[in-house]
Amino acid sequence: MMHEQQKDMVRKMTSSLWRVLVHPVTFVVITIMWCVDLAGGSIAAYFNDPQFWQKMDAYPFNLWLKQVAPKTFPVSLWVYILVVLSFLMILSLLLCTINWFLKRRKKLKGYGEVLVHLGFLLIFAGFVAGSALGHRSTVVLEEGQTLPVKGMGVSVKLKGFDVVLSPQGRPLDTISDLVVFKDDRKVAEGKVRTNHPLIKGGTVIYPPDDYEHGVTGVVLGTSTSGAVTVRTGQDAFLRDGRALSIGGVLQEGQRRGKVVGPGILLLIRDRGGKVAGSTYLSSAPGMQRTALLGGVRITLGQLLDSSRGVFRVHYDPGVWLVILGSVILALGTVWALAGFLGIIKDEEKDDGIKHAVRSTQSKRRFSCKRVISLTRSSQSFTKKKVQL
Amino acid sequence: MQETTVILHNLALFLYAVAAGYSIAALFVRRLPPFVGRLTALAGVVTQLVLLVLRWNAGSHLPVTGLFETQQFLALWVATVAVYFSYRYRADSFLPAAMLLTVASLLFAGKGPMDVSPLTPAIDTPLFLIHVATSFAAYGLFGVAALLAVYRTFGWPGSPLGNERRMMDESLYIGYILFTWAMIAGSLWAYLAWGSYWTWRIKGLWSWILWFYYSGVLHVRNRPQWQGWPLNVLAIAGFALVLFTYLGLGLLFTTSHPLLPGN
Numbered sequence: 001m002m003h004e005q006q007k008d009m010v011r012k013m014t015s016s017l018w019r020v021l022v023h024p025v026t027f028v029v030i031t032i033m034w035c036v037d038l039a040g041g042s043i044a045a046y047f048n049d050p051q052f053w054q055k056m057d058a059y060p061f062n063l064w065l066k067q068v069a070p071k072t073f074p075v076s077l078w079v080y081i082l083v084v085l086s087f088l089m090i091l092s093l094l095l096c097t098i099n100w101f102l103k104r105r106k107k108l109k110g111y112g113e114v115l116v117h118l119g120f121l122l123i124f125a126g127f128v129a130g131s132a133l134g135h136r137s138t139v140v141l142e143e144g145q146t147l148p149v150k151g152m153g154v155s156v157k158l159k160g161f162d163v164v165l166s167p168q169g170r171p172l173d174t175i176s177d178l179v180v181f182k183d184d185r186k187v188a189e190g191k192v193r194t195n196h197p198l199i200k201g202g203t204v205i206y207p208p209d210d211y212e213h214g215v216t217g218v219v220l221g222t223s224t225s226g227a228v229t230v231r232t233g234q235d236a237f238l239r240d241g242r243a244l245s246i247g248g249v250l251q252e253g254q255r256r257g258k259v260v261g262p263g264i265l266l267l268i269r270d271r272g273g274k275v276a277g278s279t280y281l282s283s284a285p286g287m288q289r290t291a292l293l294g295g296v297r298i299t300l301g302q303l304l305d306s307s308r309g310v311f312r313v314h315y316d317p318g319v320w321l322v323i324l325g326s327v328i329l330a331l332g333t334v335w336a337l338a339g340f341l342g343i344i345k346d347e348e349k350d351d352g353i354k355h356a357v358r359s360t361q362s363k364r365r366f367s368c369k370r371v372i373s374l375t376r377s378s379q380s381f382t383k384k385k386v387q388l
Numbered sequence: 389m390q391e392t393t394v395i396l397h398n399l400a401l402f403l404y405a406v407a408a409g410y411s412i413a414a415l416f417v418r419r420l421p422p423f424v425g426r427l428t429a430l431a432g433v434v435t436q437l438v439l440l441v442l443r444w445n446a447g448s449h450l451p452v453t454g455l456f457e458t459q460q461f462l463a464l465w466v467a468t469v470a471v472y473f474s475y476r477y478r479a480d481s482f483l484p485a486a487m488l489l490t491v492a493s494l495l496f497a498g499k500g501p502m503d504v505s506p507l508t509p510a511i512d513t514p515l516f517l518i519h520v521a522t523s524f525a526a527y528g529l530f531g532v533a534a535l536l537a538v539y540r541t542f543g544w545p546g547s548p549l550g551n552e553r554r555m556m557d558e559s560l561y562i563g564y565i566l567f568t569w570a571m572i573a574g575s576l577w578a579y580l581a582w583g584s585y586w587t588w589r590i591k592g593l594w595s596w597i598l599w600f601y602y603s604g605v606l607h608v609r610n611r612p613q614w615q616g617w618p619l620n621v622l623a624i625a626g627f628a629l630v631l632f633t634y635l636g637l638g639l640l641f642t643t644s645h646p647l648l649p650g651n
Binding site: 024025027028031032034035038039042046052053056057116127136164172173193194195196197204206312314316319322323326329330333336337340 | 510568569581590594597601603
């Protein structure tokens with residue numbers, strides 16, 4: 001008898017706990033905590049370090065959490081709390097979905113919402129997989145060069161590179177012709193530009209964030225030092241100790257004022273590094289190729305072209321789970337919307353609002369009845385008193 | 389195109405202002421027929437639709453880039469929903485508030501450049517256009533839900549309709565679904581353009597806060613305990629969150645998100 005009572009108590013407790021765990025309000029409470037933590041944390045992190053987000057985006061989340069977050073503790077405390085709340089939220093969602101299948105599996109209505117839940121669970125699973133096993137790297141490639149990407153197990157070749165210019169000559173976009181090799185075997189090939197990365201499985205190569213293209217140097221003939229090669233960012237020294245440097249470049253088709261590219265703005269600096277004179281030399285028809293600069297006759301020999309880009313390579317093994325989850329989630333919303341619009345058309349159907357309003361009204365009716373009965377009893381009591 | 393834009397923008401603004409004024413007057417003067425307010429608002433919607441089609445044709449893309457176009461789109465949604473409610477639920481007393489929100493949105497739109505500019509490579513993708521269009525449609529519906537909540541809180545002017553709870557539910561539910569699509573399109577676009585569907589940027593994070601907030605609202609909206617003032621507070625607070633995510637972040641933080649005013 002005692003044993004039976006204990007069993008019954010355990011059953012009741014388990015049932016109550018299950019009801020709490022699968023209750024939508026449990027999910028809502030965790031969600032509110034998640035929102036408050038993220039909102040407060042995001043603002044605090046920004047005001048502590050405006051570059052916080054860029055630094056965080058540079059790593060897969062798991063790596064950031066292990067290596068960077070401990071160094072910024074306690075500023076990063078909110079991220080740890082966010083992780084815990086995220087897992088709690090997912091657990092609540094998972095149990096809620098399981099409960100739905102246990103209780104309402106025969107009803108078509110509500111499948112939309114369940115698909116939304118399932119889609120979100122898949123997205124989260126993909127995010128966890130991508131954070132734990134993902135990798136991010138960069139590779140600096142010159143045109144024609146093939147280099148391995150650190151930690152990715154693949155090599156990338158930059159076959160061709162071009163810059164898309166606006167009608168005014170402003171660079172708009174880049175087009176990189178890339179080939180991906182794995183164990184010396186070509187596994188992917190394609191042209192990469194903004195919004196069109198090269199995707200092979202979970203590995204994605206993005207267009208370069210930073211690049212050099214076109215004229216990057218020049219070979220000059222000088223009256224005092226013979227042939228001199230000058231490159232952007234690198235001074236070339238004359239025999240008397242003065243230096244030549246490139247102050248600016250106009251690529252082919254570019255124009256500034258009266259000068260037309262391709263050409264360079266050449267600077268001459270004295271021994272103290274101070275600019276002593278400048279001239280523009282261009283190979284475009286009608287533009288000057290020879291100039292006298294600081295007493296040195298300089299002739300444009302050859303413009304040196306090259307293309308070089310810094311390419312981002314990301315590996316995210318969870319991304320296909322995320323895409324699948326997104327598709328299921330989107331389908332779920334379409335299903336749910338269809339159901340919802342059906343409810344709108346059918347006014348007599350017993351929907352959520354009517355149920356909610358009716359429940360509230362029944363509660364009110366109950367309170368009203370109580371008030372009336374109490375009033376009546378008090379009236380009869382008064383009458384009795386008066387009679388007395 | 390700029391001249392046509394200015395004319396149609398000002399015409400729509402005028403029509404909505406007249407609709408707002410008339411419907412406010414109709415609340416106090418019983419003999420004023422409500423359909424005049426509805427028709428004036430409808431004329432404003434048609435004017436905005438004409439402007440949308442013309443700009444779409446001129447730019448060869450859905451005009452939802454920049455401050456002017458996004459605010460126009462927001463105003464169009466609010467006005468369309470208000471007109472729909474006034475016909476379907478006879479909610480003419482809701483028109484003044486909706487029209488005032490529309491006028492405010494159009495006045496704000498006027499602060500942005502009105503020329504039709506070509507898409508830069510970063511935003512030249514259908515995903516961006518879907519993302520912005522659904523975002524602002526959702527913002528509009530969340531705004532309508534908040535206005536309905538204000539009405540419910542301070543009492544519905546004119547005759548009680550009993551449909552305001554249903555209108556609020558439609559605004560919240562459809563707004564949430566549109567916002568979900570915006571999040572999916574935005575994440576996919578971010579993956580293709582920047583390397584990750586999830587970025588730790590302030591705009592993205594606050595958009596997720598918004599999405600989870602309305603997820604919570606949807607979970608409790610039909611629970612008996614949340615009827616009445618709690619749901620009204622949720623709807624109003626939600627729109628405050630929308631305004632902060634859209635305007636507040638742009639003012640307080642430096643962000644590269646192209647949707648925020650100033651970027």
